[in-house]
Amino acid sequence: MTFRYLPDVALADIAFEAEAASLGELFEACARAITDIMVDPTTLRPTVGRDIALASDDSDRLLYDFLTELIIAKDVDSLLFRDYGVQVSSDGRSLRATARGEPIDRERHSLRNDVKAVTMHMFGIRHEGSAWKATVVLDI
């Protein structure tokens, strides 16, 4: 389960590609990438937990909605998460996730970029060989 940045995709914004052995792990990798963009994750402590349950039309939209939930949690509840556990249903249309992190502490957290939104540019999940891959471009 990994992610890597794609610096040449969107000059003003941040793009990444995630790769994992299962859909659930792919969602976790994408969530970890969003965390890494917003804050140095090593400065976060997993003191607060949140359960997330979502259903959508297809796995692409499910990922879009899941990542948007994390952005909403940052703005509405000032929560940034570090650890994720995601289980995606076999049809790829629903998930149950737990996210652990803590409220933003400007003194202790090494904050980075404020993510505005997930864009549809190049957005999508694909299955290549035995790996699941996703490309995500975030508006900063």
Place this chain on the structure above:
Amino acid sequence: MAQTSSFKQLSDYSWEIPRSYKEGMIVPAKIYATRKLLDGMDAGVIEQVTNVACLPGIVRQAYAMADAHWGYGFPIGGVAAFDVENGVISPGGIGFDINCGMRLIRTNLTFPEVKPKVKELVDLIFKLVPAGVGVKGFLKVSEPQFDEIMKYGVKWCAENGQAWEDDPSHVEEGGYIKGADPSKVSRQARSRGIDQLGTLGSGNHYLEIQVVDPARHFDPDLARHFGIVQDDQVLVMVHCGSRGFGHQIGSDYLRVFDGAMKKYGIQVRDRELACAPFASKEGKDYYGAMVCAANMAFTNRQIIVQRVREAFSKVFHRDAEAMDMHLIYDVCHNVAKVERHTYDGTTADVLVHRKGATRSFGPGHRDIPAPYRSVGQPVIIGGSMETGSYLLLGTQKAMEETFGSTAHGSGRTMSRTAAKREVRGAELQRKMMDRGIYVKAATMDGLAEEAGMAYKDISEVVETMDRAGISKKVVALRPVGNIKG
């Protein structure tokens, strides 16, 4: 680099891409640029502006301004007008940060008076105007009040002690766009926005203390109309938008429109160009929600300016009124609005999308505040942190050629990652201090990403739009204090 051999050169500053360039183009595309700017434009701009020219109901031309660069769906620096009956509305033609815009206020102070206090001022404003990841504002409003803000923007501020009497009339559209429909705004968007009034945000947003550059005080007579009466006069510029509220409305409707495309049988060349007929339910719902975000953004910038007035008052021990801290103007550069224009021999209402583009109405237009009506609408162009910004005026030629629109800023040429590789935040902060610019940033990474070298030369963009006659240079403003989100 763009392939430009099939373009028709219209002047030293404009180019036409004919309909034959791409199958499906309903209208030609027009680019405002010098040869040098055109050669430097990324190929994505050409691809995108010609994609826009294929959208249903587009009228006359699709435009890319001199600062154009690749965006989502539409290029940033893009303008397109659509027939209100048969045309579409596209969130990609507005951007996620609905009504991101610029606001400029003046003071009667000069730089020699302010210089010893710049650090104190910047440090105080940094406390009063929260910036950075996930920040919340100090102004607390109830849900019903937030609904009123969505509908009435700066007019609400004036009625609730958050604006001076003449503030609303010095904001585009008089401080609020009509047609807001709060019932079309999701619960999530409300939750993201209600606590964010008076916050600067992050990315390329900033608040700057600026001074009139004596070497580039192009037209002192025109500048006087805006209360700019001397070299080294101090002004304050604010660049920000509708924060998480607008971003969530953008996200919500991008999903809605992704589905609506099938329903209306519309095919586009890029998923980010998702659109729906303006007259459809989806189109009307998005417009009603988008206007709510636009009015929230006007309010956000207004609340920020109130805090700036407070800070100056505290530091200089004088009333803000005594320092003549009036609003010069506030312009949107990410919005779609119904406006009446004359084109191709007819006068009609059209839905003008401006994404990274500024309204540039010429002299005499009824929507320009009375004190400025004889000279034209103020156009505020933000540069990078290091290079400075400009005040321009709208022109009659913009009314005739571009649905009253011009450029908005300088545009990035380097990725955030590359900028961070080139310079460290702390080092940039020191270098800027050496050049007389005191910067306070929410994060050092964010500061490095916004380094001046990551942006196009704003002077060439402004010069191009001035020589093309689409806006007129009045004065350049150089930064002396900067707050970076």
